[in-house]
Structure formats: structure tokens, C-alpha cells
Amino acid sequence: MLNIEKIRKDFPILHREVNGRPLVYLDNAATSQTPQQVIDVIVDYYQRYNANIHRGVHTLSQEATDAYEAARIKIQKHFNAQKAYEIIFTSGTTHSINLVANGFSSLLRKGDEILVSAMEHHSNIVPWQMLCERTGAVLRVIPMSDEGELVIDEYHKLLGPKTKLVFVNHVSNALGTINPIKALINAAHKIGAAVLIDGAQAAPHVKADMQALDVDFYTVSAHKICGPTGVGVLYGKEEWLKKLPPYQGGGEMIAEVTFEKTTYAELPHKFEAGTPNICGGIAFGAAIDYMNAIGFDAIETYEKELLAYATEKLGQIEGLKIYGPKRNKASVISFNIEGIHPYDIGTILDKLGIAVRTGHHCAQPIMDFYKIPGTVRASFSFYNTKEEVDTLVEGVKKAKNMLV
Amino acid sequence: MTIQTIQEEIVDEFSMFEDWMQRYEYMIELGKSLPIIADQYKTDDNIIKGCQSKVWVHAELDHDKLVFTADSDAIITKGIIAILIRAFSNQKPQDIIDADTNFIDEIGLKEHLSPTRANGLVSMIKQLKLYAVAYQTQLN
Structure with a gap:
């Protein structure tokens, strides 16, 4: 109680x-509201150890790096991802989806099909339309019923040898529908398609288990689960994250740079160009702690x-x-x-x-x-x-x- | 009557109300008396962008004066546009261009004036003035 x-x-x-x-x-x-416990973490960061991460030799930088990476591990544990580096910090769900959509530009061919549900948020429609424009892939829609549920029979009919990707939200933001994602994922995997689940609306209500779901990509925004705005994560299976090219170029995401060639950093840094929302990431971890303490x-x-x-x-x-x-x-x-x-x-x-x-x-x-x-x-x-x-x-x- | 006089009249009417509910109820009443746009002008071209509800406005020159008709699918929005049209319709284009809109603030609808608000009051005012500019050019 x-x-x-x-x-x-x-x-x-x-x-x-x-x-x-x-x-x-x-x-x-x-947007969910923010508890004092999370606000305190934000204030504490700026009062005590605000510094850039991953490259400083000084104490503040090390403390900020430790707190940021500890938050990544909290999020990994919460979503039961196998590896901490499968958790990529982003600015939120929209950024997470765009990162994957952009990555698939180089993996899709003309005529490939991607399935999207009829009850998606624009952020889970538009990036895929843009991807289709770039690659010549075809966007097909899993229909919904009058009751606001996906028509699963139609989904099975749409799945075919050309299907490469499936995108569905875990919970619909407009209707609240909880989609049967485990069954959708299993069916897609049978024909070798990858699945991205937009978990933005599910995260505040249920604890999603990445390994049990066997999902390929899962996206979350911190501000829906008592965290700050402007930060979120992309969970991606290691094998997929290795296949996808980097999304943005910049600092942090490189191993070595010369004017002739740059080699990219290992996961997760390959996808984390530039100075991230350090405070936001740490506060996201605190929000996860807060929610779990309530249960x-x-x-x-x-x-x-x-x-x-x-x-x-x-x-x-x-x-x-x-x-x-x-x-x-x-x-x-x-x-x-x-x-x-x-x-x-x-x-x-x-x-x-x-x-x-x-x-x-x-x-x-x-x-x-x-x-x-x-x-x-x-x-x-x-x-x-x-x-x-x-x-x-x-x-x-x-x-x-x-x-x- | 000049735009200024009509605006003062509207401010006067609204000053009688003690709370927001009465003001809104009156606005809703005004919405019902809005000169409705003819169906033929209820086209996508005449929709004002930036509103969460649909708002259509049409302008026509009657001698040297501009006459507005409008409609919206939301009643509060209809009330707001009715107030604007009462102030600006049947006026010379140049007077519409020169008119200020401080009376919106004075009748307690300031909250609707924020350009980021989804009701599009600012867009409506802009659109009425754009019509005035267009017809003024024509008159010249």
C-alpha cells in the first residue's frame, strides 16, 4: 500500500x-513531476562537482564521471540490460529513435519493408518516413481496431521476407493501450526482423526487462519517470549497436582523429558525441532510485x-x-x-x-x-x-x- | 463608431463581471453571435495557422470598409474572434492597421495573448491586420 x-x-x-x-x-x-530527492541531486551536482567527464585528470571531473557512469549502471540494472554499454545516453526518446533510424540508412535497401503501428507518436513515425525517403524502403502500417488495440492477425500477415524492422510503442500515449510487445517481438524475430519498442509511456508504469523481452532497441525519456527533461536513453543489443554507424560526429565519440581518418570509440561512447547532459544523466539515475524505492x-x-x-x-x-x-x-x-x-x-x-x-x-x-x-x-x-x-x-x- | 470607441465599450461591458467564469460565459455568448463565414470561404486557405482549434476568417471590402466573417469549431475561440471582429469589422483598412489591441489585456484575456499559447489569438490579430494591409494596397 x-x-x-x-x-x-x-x-x-x-x-x-x-x-x-x-x-x-x-x-x-x-511530463511527470520531480521529487525533492531528484531536485537535491541536481542542485548537489552544480554545487559540488560540476565538471566535464571522461577526460579530466582532476578530482571534480573524476567525481562527475563516476556519478554519470553509476547512473548508467543503475539504468542498466533497472531495465535488466546485459551490459552497461548497451545503455546509450540521449536527449530523450525522440533522439533515441532518430539515432536508430539514421543508423539503419546504411543497412536498408530499396524495397525493404518497415512496419510501424497505427497508434504511434509522431516521433515514432516521422524518422521512419525520412528513413524511407533516404533508402527507398517502404513503410507499412499495422492497423488498429475501434477499441484502440492493434490487429494482431494483420500484423502477422504484414510480416514477410522483406520486413527488416518493426516499430511499436509499448504503451500508446494518446490512448493508454498496452501493446502485447513480447508476442510482436517473437514474431518479428522468427523472420529475422529487428524490433524497436518506444518505451516512453511504459517506463513510468512498468519495469521492462530487456533480456526477457529479447527486444533489439528500447527507448526511454527521463522526464516521464520523475527525472529531468532533456535526457533519456536508448537501449540497444550489443550486436546491433556494433552494426550501426555513429549518429553524430564530435568529441567523446572518437578513438583517434587525423585529417585522413578517424576511428570511433567503443560502445557506448561511439553514440555519445559531445558533452552530454551530465547532470541530467545523474538525476535520471536518482529518479530510477526514487521510483524503485516506492516500488x-x-x-x-x-x-x-x-x-x-x-x-x-x-x-x-x-x-x-x-x-x-x-x-x-x-x-x-x-x-x-x-x-x-x-x-x-x-x-x-x-x-x-x-x-x-x-x-x-x-x-x-x-x-x-x-x-x-x-x-x-x-x-x-x-x-x-x-x-x-x-x-x-x-x-x-x-x-x-x-x-x- | 471608431475602433477605439468600440474597444472602450467592450472593456466597459467586461468590467461588470466579478470573476473569470462570468467573463468566459459572456465570451461564449458573444461567440454565438459571431457573423458566420459563408461555407464557400470555409476553405483550408482561410484557416488561421497556430490554433489548436480550427479558425476560418474571410474579409471583404464594402465600399471603403473591410467586413470580416469567421467561424471556429471551438466555442471559446469563437468568442475571442467575435470580440476581435466586433472591434475591427466595418472599419477602414488603414484604421485597422493602426489600431492597438491593448483592450484584450484590459478585459482579462491577457493569458490568451501569449504567442506560445495554442489558441492563436496573436495569429488571429495578425491575420486581420494582414487582410487590412492587402486591401489598403488595393485601395491605393
Whole structure:
């Protein structure tokens, strides 16, 4: 059982007011809030050992390097990657995906096929379209059902000898759907295709095991799991990371440089050109520690309870439609009220101190699928309460009365 | 009436309200009285970029004055554009170009003025003024 009252004390931001009312923060799928324990790590870094890493001989540089590499190991252990150097620090999921997409430019041929799911974030669509433009490969889409689930039979039909890569999110940001990634990975591997799973939305809710999943690439952003913005990781299997060429050139990623030829550094540095977000990486490690101290099993149980409560309460509002699956879903509710634009609801909720996301959630194909301009999305974290759900429900009712 | 007088009138009306809810309810009411754009002009070309909701604006010259019609799929956005159009429609293009928009701040809608806000109020004002510039050139 989680002690929510105690947990909320860790988050200074949850105690502020917005428009004269206590903040009800329900935009966790966009960015989670940061606990004091992580903020302290950030402050401590700049107060005590801010220095560039991996090349200094002085004490500060060594301390910063040790902390940064310790964070990498924490992240490796958390995701159960086999090797620490299979964890590449990036600026976040978008950077991670672009790194892989760019790397595959040299490995794909004209006519090769890559499969992407119909419920992807734009960041997991656009890089692959760009890759197709560069290589002549063909992008094919795994369709989804009205319930917001992938049509697995169609996926099996799409898989073929030309399929080289499959990209699917672990959890859909717009609908909350938890995709059956293990089965998708197994099927792709049978025909020799590589799989990238976008784990940005899954990481705050479940602990993904890289070895058990046998996934080739997995991407995560720190700011979705109580860490800072601008940092994330790419997990890649060693064999794949060795095959891919470097993404960006610069310092840190080289072994030797002459004007005739440069040899690249070993993993993970080959993909980490330039001075990284050192403080961010260290704070990411602290965020992982914080989440694990609370415990992912307890988080999952509590969030399910919140989701069920919110689904029931919102469902009682006449004319309110929830998009996405009824089961196998993360704590995200995407909804609309008949005849009202989601933007209007979001504006009124903001005036009431309630933060939600409105719009297409960077997943326009899903909105086109449902033929809607967007949705209102409330996403719940382990620090949200049932009282906050009640405030949301009251807010939505108030908005409905004003707007109809 | 000059743009200045209309703006003062709007500020006056809004000053009667005590809280944001009343202001928003009034704005929603105003949205319902917006001079609606004819279907033939509800084209992609007439959509104002930078809004989370769709906003269409059309401008037509009536003698020496510019007349605006518009629509939006979101009611609050419709209210905002209705306020703008009330101030700027049926005015000479040069007057529209010269008009300031401080009244938006005074009626308590300042929060909508941020250029990064997804409602596109700033884009709407810019678009109305662009029409005025285009028609002023034509008149010259």
C-alpha cells in the first residue's frame, strides 16, 4: 500500500496554486513531476562537482564521471540490460529513435519493408518516413481496431521476407493501450526482423526487462519517470549497436582523429558525441532510485485503482466518450464530450487549476482514425489522489454546463 | 463608431463581471453571435495557422470598409474572434492597421495573448491586420 500523503510531500510543485486554486496535475503522460530527492541531486551536482567527464585528470571531473557512469549502471540494472554499454545516453526518446533510424540508412535497401503501428507518436513515425525517403524502403502500417488495440492477425500477415524492422510503442500515449510487445517481438524475430519498442509511456508504469523481452532497441525519456527533461536513453543489443554507424560526429565519440581518418570509440561512447547532459544523466539515475524505492508493483496496483475510479466517475457524465481499450491499459483517459471541442474543455479546466492535455497528442493518425480533432487526456501518476479525480469530474461537469 | 470607441465599450461591458467564469460565459455568448463565414470561404486557405482549434476568417471590402466573417469549431475561440471582429469589422483598412489591441489585456484575456499559447489569438490579430494591409494596397 502506498502512503500517498507522504509521497506528495516529496513533490514541492504539487503544493502550488494555479488560477487561485490548488493545482491538480493530470498531464503526467506529457511530463511527470520531480521529487525533492531528484531536485537535491541536481542542485548537489552544480554545487559540488560540476565538471566535464571522461577526460579530466582532476578530482571534480573524476567525481562527475563516476556519478554519470553509476547512473548508467543503475539504468542498466533497472531495465535488466546485459551490459552497461548497451545503455546509450540521449536527449530523450525522440533522439533515441532518430539515432536508430539514421543508423539503419546504411543497412536498408530499396524495397525493404518497415512496419510501424497505427497508434504511434509522431516521433515514432516521422524518422521512419525520412528513413524511407533516404533508402527507398517502404513503410507499412499495422492497423488498429475501434477499441484502440492493434490487429494482431494483420500484423502477422504484414510480416514477410522483406520486413527488416518493426516499430511499436509499448504503451500508446494518446490512448493508454498496452501493446502485447513480447508476442510482436517473437514474431518479428522468427523472420529475422529487428524490433524497436518506444518505451516512453511504459517506463513510468512498468519495469521492462530487456533480456526477457529479447527486444533489439528500447527507448526511454527521463522526464516521464520523475527525472529531468532533456535526457533519456536508448537501449540497444550489443550486436546491433556494433552494426550501426555513429549518429553524430564530435568529441567523446572518437578513438583517434587525423585529417585522413578517424576511428570511433567503443560502445557506448561511439553514440555519445559531445558533452552530454551530465547532470541530467545523474538525476535520471536518482529518479530510477526514487521510483524503485516506492516500488513498481505498488505503483501499478495503485494506478489501476485510480484508473478504474476515474473511468467509472467520468463515464457517468452524459455524452462523455472514452477512447481506447477497456482492459490492458495504462492510467490514461482520453475522452471527448459530444458537441464540445476538447480545447474548450481544457481551457475551462485550466481556469479551475486542473492541468490536462488537449489536442492530437502528437498522434494525428489516431485522431484521423476516430475522425475527431483531438481529445482531452487526463493521465494519472502514483502521486495523484481520488480527491483529485473528483475535482476533475466536477470540473468537466462545470465545463460541460458552460459550453453546451 | 471608431475602433477605439468600440474597444472602450467592450472593456466597459467586461468590467461588470466579478470573476473569470462570468467573463468566459459572456465570451461564449458573444461567440454565438459571431457573423458566420459563408461555407464557400470555409476553405483550408482561410484557416488561421497556430490554433489548436480550427479558425476560418474571410474579409471583404464594402465600399471603403473591410467586413470580416469567421467561424471556429471551438466555442471559446469563437468568442475571442467575435470580440476581435466586433472591434475591427466595418472599419477602414488603414484604421485597422493602426489600431492597438491593448483592450484584450484590459478585459482579462491577457493569458490568451501569449504567442506560445495554442489558441492563436496573436495569429488571429495578425491575420486581420494582414487582410487590412492587402486591401489598403488595393485601395491605393
